[in-house]
Amino acid sequence: AQTVTQSQPEMSVQEAETVTLSCTYDTSESNYYLFWYKQPPSRQMILVIRQEAYKQQNATENRFSVNFQKAAKSFSLKISDSQLGDTAMYFCAFMMGTSGTYKYIFGTGTRLKVLA
Amino acid sequence: DTGVSQNPRHKITKRGQNVTFRCDPISEHNRLYWYRQTLGQGPEFLTYFQNEAQLEKSRLLSDRFSAERPKGSFSTLEIQRTEQGDSAMYLCASSNPPGQVAFDGELFFGEGSRLTVL
Numbered sequence A: 001a002q003t004v005t006q007s008q009p010e011m012s013v014q015e016a017e018t019v020t021l022s023c024t025y026d027t028s029e030s031n032y033y034l035f036w037y038k039q040p041p042s043r044q045m046i047l048v049i050r051q052e053a054y055k056q057q058n059a060t061e062n063r064f065s066v067n068f069q070k071a072a073k074s075f076s077l078k079i080s081d082s083q084l085g086d087t088a089m090y091f092c093a094f095m096m097g098t099s100g101t102y103k104y105i106f107g108t109g110t111r112l113k114v115l116a
Numbered sequence B: 001d002t003g004v005s006q007n008p009r010h011k012i013t014k015r016g017q018n019v020t021f022r023c024d025p026i027s028e029h030n031r032l033y034w035y036r037q038t039l040g041q042g043p044e045f046l047t048y049f050q051n052e053a054q055l056e057k058s059r060l061l062s063d064r065f066s067a068e069r070p071k072g073s074f075s076t077l078e079i080q081r082t083e084q085g086d087s088a089m090y091l092c093a094s095s096n097p098p099g100q101v102a103f104d105g106e107l108f109f110g111e112g113s114r115l116t117v118l
Helices: none
Strands: A003-005 A010-014 A019-021 A024-026 A032-039 A046-052 A064-069 A074-079 A088-096 A104-106 A110-115 B005-007 B010-013 B019-024 B031-037 B044-050 B053-057 B065-068 B075-079 B088-095 B113-117
Touching (some): A010 A019, A019 A110, A032 A064, B031 B075
Antiparallel strands (some): A032 A088, A088 A110, B031 B088, B044 B053
């Protein structure tokens, strides 16, 4: 069974600094997607960034980038120039794209607080 | 399209009562998912639909839980004989059909329906 592990329950970072959130996963599949979702306090979950497993190049979206290490099954999120609006829960998620499953498995989340 | 809509946003009920939640996905999405999230935890998969077909159901979903998606549009999640342990946020999400050029795996979430069982 696929699992997603986030080992950092809480983190904090000073405004304008850089922070990295960790995520590891376990799967025997070769074709899958990885995601980072953000859930601000009392607001809905939104996609931050996605990575397709067959792509070797790490995904980037403005201040957000990932370090995807397929062999190590690691998928960390780097937030550069942190802003107060980045304060939220961040969830790492895995989705297997084969066998028609397309089921998403989420980690337990990392609560990030950006300090002024 | 205004996104994924869930109703009611908050439901308070007494133990033993039945409750029903509704989810209206983004209209062109044929995949619809239900998740449960407790405080400080990640979403736990409950079930998902492709059009009107329920493709998978988690073992977390006891026989008190039932979900439907008639005509492949909106979906309902019913909990019968609620228990205090059912208190949680119930999240609905939808996605583009896999296999299409536009499919990128993104899940679009609603704001959730919070259930409090007294």
